[in-house]
Amino acid sequence: MITSSGPPAPERTPASSPSYAHLAASAAARARLHELVPGGAHTYARGDDQYPEAMAPVLVRGNGCRVQDVDGHEYIEYGMGLRSVTLGHGYRPVVEAVSAAIADGVNFSRPTELELLAAEDFLSLVPGADMVKFAKNGSDVTTAAVRLARAATGRTTVAVCDQPFFSTDDWFIGTTAMNGGIPDTGDVVRFEYGDLEALAVLLAGHEVACVIMEAATALAEPAPGYLEGVRALCDRHGALLIFDEIITGFRWAAGGAQAVYGVTPDLSCWGKAMGNGFPISALAGKREFMELGGLRTERARVFLLSTTHGAESAGLAAFRAVVRAYATTDPIGRMEHAGRRLADAVNAVAAEAGIAGHLQVAGRPSCLIFRTNDASGQPAQEFRTLFMQEMLERGVLGQSFVTSAAHTDADIDQTAAACRAAAVIYRRALDQGGVDGLLRGRPTAPAIRRFAAPRRIGQAAE
CATH class of the missing domain: 3.40.640.10 (Type I PLP-dependent aspartate aminotransferase-like (Major domain))
Known part of the structure; x- marks a missing residue:
């Protein structure tokens, strides 16, 4: 289940179907959006195809670095409005x-x-x-x-x-x-x-x-x-x-x-x-x-x-x-402090799990990304999607680890705890040679691509 505070959710056995009762209102809103808005979003980078299938929440409000979806779940947000929010939501x-x-x-x-x-x-x-x-x-x-x-x-x-x-x-x-x-x-x-x-x-x-x-x-x-x-x-x-x-x-x-x-x-x-x-x-x-x-x-x-x-x-x-x-104030200093702390914590988690060559946080401290590589060490959409899926399950939303001045040490600690649990699933996927049975639905796809496939709406998940 999605949590907003406390220890990470325990290791779970992923469901076989990309249908989540706890995101029913988001699912309904997404379906309606696709009826009214081409792509279901007004920015391609915000599209459903950029998130794990059936897990993209539809948001209603934000405060600081936290946002809430139509189902009532709260997330720590990274990326912060495609890097447009540095002081925090509702500053x-x-x-x-x-x-x-x-x-x-x-x-x-x-x-x-x-x-x-x-x-x-x-x-x-x-x-x-x-x-x-x-x-x-x-x-x-x-x-x-x-x-x-x-x-x-x-x-x-x-x-x-x-x-x-x-x-x-x-x-x-x-x-x-x-x-x-x-x-x-x-x-x-x-x-x-x-x-x-x-x-x-x-x-x-x-x-x-x-x-x-x-x-x-x-x-x-x-x-x-x-x-x-x-x-x-x-x-x-x-x-x-x-x-x-x-x-x-x-x-x-x-x-x-x-x-x-x-x-x-x-x-x-x-x-x-x-x-x-x-x-x-x-x-x-x-x-x-x-x-x-x-x-x-x-x-x-x-x-x-x-x-x-x-x-x-x-x-x-x-x-x-x-x-x-x-x-x-010093928003850039606070962004960079949060970013350095987060990069150090997540990279340490990856090292502890034995996947440091596969899950990595890199970049300028105020503009971090996460690298998600497969067993051969190559960037892989399916592993990126698996990591995002596991982080969403544990109350962390983001296509990157871009911080704001509103991210506190407590937010970083909670994110690191979510990463620790996600790393267990990531390691399992590496050990078994792929994400089968672990990833629910189809992988994400590049935002700028010629055809809607492989995430065309109405196309059955394979």
Whole structure:
């Protein structure tokens, strides 16, 4: 059964059917969602296919790092709104700031003082940027950055780092397996993170408008001199450098990866944690480029960003409250403390169970992932799903171990206890050569894939 406190649930014999009475309300809600919403969720990363079959809870509320589902079960949550929540769910100063702001109106026909104050706050955190424009999601601002770079340089080719995701728009999604309905995107070229020589060859062989990349990821820290080298190559070849700070902003530092590594891009894109879950994003950059979308340029103007809800008061008030929290508390320090403690505990559990080469926690302490390898040491969806299944049974929800400032030592201890019990089942699967009889239902599948199979709804579990 699912527990929310106390010792881990005892070892159990898994049922043969992916049907759980204790998740009946979630099952009904999931079925109805699939009738009304394509994929059953508004974000592919939140889809049922990303969780053990018939075990994905439908949530109703959250507080701190804990969430509750429609069946009344409580979970410790990791991932925290796809990394968008760093201060915790329902963080009172943010909620109170938003409540006060929206009481005076949400959307107007002219700019508000709040827009000015939020812009000042943002630019005080990102000293390499001269101007900022707010929007609602990361795809808005990465696409605007690419459009601006193409206009500024007169070129069309975009060099995209081989990192997982940059935008829902055609220029990026057209390069993935889910490219249905998208025309040819031959003006996008790829480069490998960390390989400066390969990027130099690419830039020498193409007229590139911009290089877009995350300066770092959970598992990839830049080698000394790498980002400086990328900056120099862009300058040499006349390409703009764009940093995607959607994840790194407010998780690596309030000023993003550029503040940590000391390399200033021409443009940068922000979102996720800057609103602690409220919808807000930002495009920031050097004045000479940003002004192309304004009224003080003699050049042909760029339709940069123009959205009805880009500067509504709730998102901006949330952002300003987040800025205050980062100035007066230490959320990054607390996230990193929780992450280090969790990584040490889970890796110790894996070592005790004799599966350290198969179950591992790795990454930046504030942005951890778990590796789930099969008996041969290769990443395996079925073992990932088995681990998530066992953690869900014991009150831990997450596709990663991304922490927030709300994760306490007690939460980490409870998670480690759940991992200790899950490791027993994981070891059993390794010993028997697979997950048969242990995994209920089908394994998870990559979120971005061409066909709904192997997790097509209506397809019987094999």
